[in-house]
Amino acid sequence: MDKYTQAAWIIPLFPLVAFLVLTALGRSYRRAGVFIGSLGSLAAFAMSLLILTDRLSGSEVDYNHSFDWIAIGDYTLRIGFEVTNLTALMLVVVTLVSFIVNVYSAGYMKDDERITVFYGYVALFTFSMLGLVLSDNLLSFYIFWELVGVCSFLLIGFWFTLPKARAAAKKAFIVTRIGDAGLLLAILLLFWYMPDHALDFTTIQSVFDGQSGAITNGITTLIALLIFLGAMGKSGQFPLHVWLPDAMEGPTPISALIHAATMVAAGVFLVARTYDIFQDSAAAMETIAYIGGFTAIFAATIALAQNDIKRILAYSTVSQLGYMMMALGLGSLTGGIFHLFTHAFFKALLFLGAGSIIHAVHTQNINEMGGLGSKMKVTAWTFAIGALALAGIPPLSGFWSKDLILSIAWETNPLLFVVGLATAFCTALYMSRLFFLVFTGKPSAATSGAKESSALMTVPLVVLAALALAAGFIETPWNGWFGGWLNDGAEEAHDSAVAIVASIAVGLLGIYIGWLVYGKRSVSSSALRENTPWLVRVLERSYYMDEFYAAVIVKPLKLIGSALTAFDIYVIGGIVRLTGAAVSTAGKTAARLQNGQVQTYGLAAVIGFVILVVAIVGRRFLP
């Protein structure tokens, strides 16, 4: 049953064609641009759904098609595409979110002058992301990996007239590059050590899965950690997470598409795709688990103290990505991918809801909002669903995926279980804080005139809310279907009553405290600030990570940079100027001969003539 799967290579072409057409059309075709962009993603989505049905109807074998791309000596590089259950799932997630964001942007961006450019970028991003998902080898994967980075850069800096957006775009690009360098090194190492220099995932899987011993343990760990470095950069894991909150300077639909649902999940996807390498190295797995767990709690605590609605969601994304990494590190591919799947929906929903709010009240500070619940009913209800899903309240999707991760943690690593629980508590707390501050209470000056957004923006919210409600039921403690499907039959069901009870308890506790402080206001919200001002300040400043990087990395680099600049200006530039001056002096000297003095010319002619004659005649006297 591979009739659609064979044509999977068409999927990325839809957005690519859309991008090319949009670029060719120019800025004047605003409505046509929106239509083309949406149509491209819709076609890709439809095709992805067909492929998913293929996979669901029982294709056990991964479909792979590739051709020779470059032949160097006796080494042949093949590229192609591969459809597995994992990639089919990712295809659907990416195209669905992309389509929804396309529709949503038609409302959100309708007054923007460069909406056609925006749609072009989004289409290019969708193309790159789909190419990344479909790649069957690490090299083309890396190409698309960089392409999504470029699109992210372009879209974060979409409003490039704002200095903050420019800085954020640069920061995102540079910080992720650190990770990309790691990934590149990993690919080079793999190329060096793999039998036949093979880079395709199938061969990688068989080499590492079979314990063939072709690659020593140390090298395996090194490769795994370098790959994880790439994943850290893209997925915003500590300590490379600093770009993600700043990336919120981009348009909100972009935050939903790239920085919540798809691109940041590419790191998780990368680890999942090369999971066999990680499974060979216990050290790498532990590193992933602990970094993921630390990122989760670290970002969640920061999110507690932020006031910008998008930054709260951004830190929440970092935290949830930490969850996914933790699950992967604990050995559960299902847990990580399942959480990626549900998170894509409810976090996109939350971002789009936040976009709807920002569109209505023109501020991002939650302290300036309030009482929006009665004015923006659809946004409020869908946002509530997203927030509850994120907080992990049953039966919403976030609960099932988070519960799965916590169950695994309970079984394997109690320390990380505690960390996960604490993170869940913080998550529930900051989401309830966000929700109550924005939607309940008295309307403020900013919100008094707010109106519900147009249908173009609310319908995507409703669709995503439905998905956030229902997506979790594919994998429940009593139904391990998803895990079985993803792992080709090997089910890994986890049903730990402790984990279920504990996660529900901390979720409800977090929401209750949030309600007490920000909803009912029976506890003063400033009490903590008065008692431990340093703690609040540290959290507000994100543990001073930016300042730390500025002092430890940016400043020394700038110093080296200015030293090198000085070297360039005074030494290299000096040599260049010296050369230039020498040439120009020679030129001036020669030009002085051309002084317009006819007698000088005549003299030169006479001397030249004499020399010529002597030279010719003088040959006679030579032997």
Place this chain on the structure above:
Amino acid sequence: MLPSYLTMAAILFCIGLYGALVKRNAVVVLLSLELMLNAVNLNLIAFSKYGVAPSLTGQIFSLFTITVAAAEAAIGVAILIALFRLRGTVNVDEFNKMRR
């Protein structure tokens, strides 16, 4: 006798050349040019008598040369006067504006 005449012509020519290259006054430069032309005339006439095939052609040629030299002198002096009106000088080393 021919080498003596040719040597004489060479002496005249080189003195004229030196004067044309060194003198600043344009009138003197013109005079030096005339001297060089005369040296050539001397050569022509010397060869017309002592050459391999002596004939009057050498004299005819020297007549032509004299004519051209006269025309040249007239034009030269006219240009000199025009330049003098324009620039107020007859110094050759100040006639260097053609480079701009």
Place this chain on the structure above:
Amino acid sequence: MFNIDFTGEFAAFFVFSAIMICGAVLMISLEKVVHMVISMAAVFLGLAGMFVLLEAEFVAFVQVLIYAGAVSILMIFGIMMTKHQAAEREPAKPLHETLAAVGALSLFGVLFYAIRITTFPEAGNFNPGEDNTMAIGELLYTGYVIPFELLSVLLTVAFIGAIVLAKKEADE
């Protein structure tokens, strides 16, 4: 080296060449421009004498008429009309002068060397004609009539050109 018979021609040649070299050197070294022109006239006259020695009486006559007469007078007019400094200034370009002297001397050296080493073939018999003037006239109006007519055109052009050049600025 100079195995020359002391004939009458040689004596006359010696006298004329002495005049000419003196005139030329004076022309170079005198300070007043008018004096230069006068010494130049001496060179022209000496040359005319040399032409007579070479049996070119008509050319010698023309030489006196045009050079010693017309060109010298023209130069004097040129000097007068440009009312330049009567005296040549001190040279400010010693390097240039030295180089020019070296160039002219080495050119002379080359020429002199060439003249000395050349073996000139025995001269044929020169026939200046019964009447030199008539012979030249016949030749001029038969074999060389086209160059002659061209020269007359050239002279006309030069004549008109000189007038235009000298007159042009006066109008303004």
